[in-house]
Amino acid sequence: MINNFSEYFENQHDIFLEDISYSRLGTDVVADCSLNCTDNINAQVIENQGIKLVVTRALEFEPTSIFSMKIAFGANLYFKEDKIKAFDWSEINLAEEFRENGDFIINELMSRITLMIAQITASFGQVPLILPPLIPTNDRKDK
Template sequence: MINNFAEYFQDQHDIFLEDISYSRLETEVATECSLNCTDNINTQLIGKRGIKLIITRTLEFEPESVFSMKVAFGANLYFMENRAEELDWSKINLAEEFRKNGEFIVNELMSRITLMIAQITASFGQPPLILPPLIPADSSGNDI
């Protein structure tokens, strides 16, 4: 775990919509179904300049009905010039670091994902589906 993780990055970062898909399903809706919400964090080094972070939230009903949806937002984070060389970034589990210590950017991306899901689900005449704009803590220590 990296202490003061946010201090390794500049305040300026680029946020973007990476991917979005929505499929309304024409199947009969079961009387009982559950909504599965899966969050995924992917990271990629951008040379020695920074890190590309992508957070994806996938929604699927079980049994398959109503709709399926995936929304992914990303950010390019740039290293502080005087801090970039302090760590060997290629040996760090960056997805885990962002999950545990990345509130400075994860909260921003999850808020956008939550808003997009609410807007899309409201577009077909039903109350919007509003999910918590956070990634649940995984107490087992496993990757998400």
């Protein structure tokens, strides 16, 4: 893992909505169902510039009912001039690096995803679904 990962990037970055989908699956509420929440991180090196990071959260009920949803927000992060050649960035597992040490940007993207989920689920007249804006990491412990 890279120590002080945030120091390799400029403070300014671009944030964007990458993808969003919502499907209402039925009006019947199933008494016993569970919500599956799947998070995914994708990071690509933009040659001699920086990294394109996309965080996706998908929600589905089991058994399939109520709705399914997927929201992805992304960020373009730009390398500091003196840090571009610090590593062979294409050889690093960037998704894992951001999952473990990317709180400086992951928190911002997950906050936007959480807000969007709450707004969409509130739009059909129910209490909004508010999920923690976190991606589980190896160092976080359940309390």
